Structures are given as structure tokens and as C-alpha cells.
Amino acid sequence: MTGKNILVSASILGCDLANIESELKRLEKANVDYVHFDVMDGVFVDNISFGIPVLKSAKTKTYLPFDVHLMITDPENYIAEFARCGADIITFHLEAAKDVKKCIELCKKYGCKAGISIKPNTPASEVFEYLDMIDMVLVMTVEPGFGGQGFLAFTLEKIKEIRQKADELGLDIDIQVDGGITDKTCSGVKKNGANILVAGTYLFKADDMVKAVESLK
Ligand code: DX5
Ligand code: ZN
Numbered sequence: 001m002t003g004k005n006i007l008v009s010a011s012i013l014g015c016d017l018a019n020i021e022s023e024l025k026r027l028e029k030a031n032v033d034y035v036h037f038d039v040m041d042g043v044f045v046d047n048i049s050f051g052i053p054v055l056k057s058a059k060t061k062t063y064l065p066f067d068v069h070l071m072i073t074d075p076e077n078y079i080a081e082f083a084r085c086g087a088d089i090i091t092f093h094l095e096a097a098k099d100v101k102k103c104i105e106l107c108k109k110y111g112c113k114a115g116i117s118i119k120p121n122t123p124a125s126e127v128f129e130y131l132d133m134i135d136m137v138l139v140m141t142v143e144p145g146f147g148g149q150g151f152l153a154f155t156l157e158k159i160k161e162i163r164q165k166a167d168e169l170g171l172d173i174d175i176q177v178d179g180g181i182t183d184k185t186c187s188g189v190k191k192n193g194a195n196i197l198v199a200g201t202y203l204f205k206a207d208d209m210v211k212a213v214e215s216l217k
Contacts, residue, residue, distance in 0.1 A: 002163060002175075004195040006217045009034035009067045009176065012058075013049060013147045014200030020054075023204075024062040030209040034067040034089070036178070036198045038147075039082075041072040044096050045145035052078075052085050059086030069117065069178065069198075071144045072096065076103050083110030091115030091138045091176070094126060104133050115176065119144060124158040128165050135174060136196070137162050141189070142179025147200040151180030156192045163193025183215040 010032040015023040027035060035058070040049040059066065065088035072078065075092035076099060082090055083106075090112045097103045100116070107114035115136035116127050120143060127137050139159050142149040159175055166173050177189045178198035186197055197216050206212035 001191055002193050002195050004172075004174070006190060007033035007174075007196045008203075008213050008216050009036040009196055009198045010203050011036040011038060011147060011178070011198050011200030013038045014204040016204075017050070020058055021061045024058065024064065026209055027203075028062060028064060030203070030213045032064065032203075032213055034196070035062065035064045036200070037066055037068045037087075039068060039070050039072055040145065044073045044093065045071045047145045052081055055082065055087065056085040065089070067091070067176075067196075067198075069138065070096075074098065076106060079103060079106040079112075080110050083107070083112045087112050089113040089115055089136065091117050091136065093117045093119070093144070095119055095122060100130060101133070104130065115174075117144075117178075118158075120152050120155050124161040124165075127162065131162075131166055131169060131171055131173060136176055137173060138176040138178055138198075139194070140179055141177045141181065141185075144179075149180055151182075151185040153188070156188050159189060159192040159194050181216065183212070186216045 042048040067089045068087040070092045090107045113135035117138035175194045176196035177194045181199040182202040
């Protein structure tokens with residue numbers, strides 16, 4: 001458990017994308033903390049989602065901050081444009097970046113918080129050397145690429161390792177989890193030190209989104 005507030009970031013990959021404006025209004029009413037925006041390029045992951053033009057347009061429809069998860073190769077080429085179009089947090093994949101420090105610097109230079117994401121099979125220790133330069137680590141709790149997958153429990157240990165290392169270094173970073181997060185899986189991730197919970201399917205399929213958000217906190 002971390003002393004930090006638990007925040008909920010709603011993955012709009014799980015929403016009715018043809019009605020994105022009304023879906024964003026639902027998220028505002030449900031008091032989510034961020035809109036999680038999954039960018040997939042069909043190369044880093046086996047799926048294609050949406051990108052800069054959609055972000056730019058969605059940004060004009062809500063006051064909620066945008067948490068952009070880049071599942072793309074060569075993230076260094078796109079960070080500036082995502083920042084300019086309304087990203088507040090930009091997270092890129094450690095496995096996809098050619099120059100991790102440059103990516104971190106670009107996020108900051110363009111006024112965004114910087115996050116590094118790791119896939120389920122990437123060891124937690126690979127992010128340790130960057131912890132004092134970033135705002136957030138995103139631990140993927142499913143293989144990136146698709147919403148609606150089952151939570152991978154073996155990732156809990158990695159969350160714990162990263163929180164322990166951050167505490168050891170005296171760093172107050174955020175740890176985000178993404179994939180298969182529900183009212184059932186959220187207690188384990190929180191117990192191990194995660195404080196930002198991404199949820200897509202669980203929120204958008206809920207009968208009562210307000211209650212669903214509360215159940216995660
Ligand atoms: C998966 C995405 C997730 C996904 C989460 O690659 O990064 O953000 O949309 O969806 P659920 O909550 O349905 O697992
Ligand atoms: Zn995501």
C-alpha cells in the first residue's frame with residue numbers, strides 16, 4: 001500500500017468511439033481523474049487504434065487531463081506533437097525507445113509528465129536507472145494491444161519491486177497499472193504500491209459508472 005491517493009484513468013479504447021463527446025461527459029460525471037488514450041501503431045503491438053487527430057479533437061470536449069499511452073515504435077518522433085495536441089502525461093514503452101533519456105527529456109521539454117511503460121515480461125529492474133528522471137512507471141498487467149483481457153497476477157511482484165526501489169531512493173513517483181483492472185483485481189495492485197489505475201472495459205460496461213469508479217478507489 002502506498003500513502004498516495006488512488007487515481008482512476010479511464011481507457012477510452014473501451015468506449016463508444018463514435019460518440020466520444022458523450023462518453024467524455026460520462027467520465028466527467030463519474031469523477032475519473034484522467035482520460036487514458038491508447039495509441040497503437042500496428043508495429044509495436046498487433047493492433048491499430050487512434051492518434052493525434054483524435055486526441056486533438058477529444059481535447060476540445062473535456063476538461064479532464066489526458067494520459068497518453070504510446071504503444072508505438074520510435075516514440076521520440078511523436079512526443080512533441082502529442083504534447084502540442086493536449087497530452088498531460090506521456091508514457092512511452094521502454095522496449096520501443098531507441099534513446100530512453102531523450103524521450104524523457106522531450107516529454108518534459110514540451111510540458112508533460114513523463115512515464116515509462118514495461119510489458120509484463122520486462123523485468124522491473126530495467127526501469128530503476130530512470131526512476132529519478134520520471135514521474136510515473138506504467139506496469140502493464142496484460143500484454144499491450146487489446147482491451148478486455150484478463151489480469152496477469154505475476155505482474156504484482158514487479159509493482160512491489162518498483163515501489164520498494166522508489167521508496168529506497170526517496171522518490172515519490174506514480175505507479176500506474178493497465179489491463180484487466182476491476183473491483184476484484186484492484187486491491188492486489190494497490191496493496192503492492194500502484195496508485196493510478198487504468199480501466200477500460202470495467203468502467204464502460206458497468207451499469208453504474210460512478211459506483212464502478214468508487215469501487216476502484
Ligand atoms: C491495452 C491498453 C489498455 C486497455 C485496458 O493495450 O493499454 O489501456 O485499454 O483495457 P481493459 O481495462 O479493458 O483491460
Ligand atoms: Zn493503456
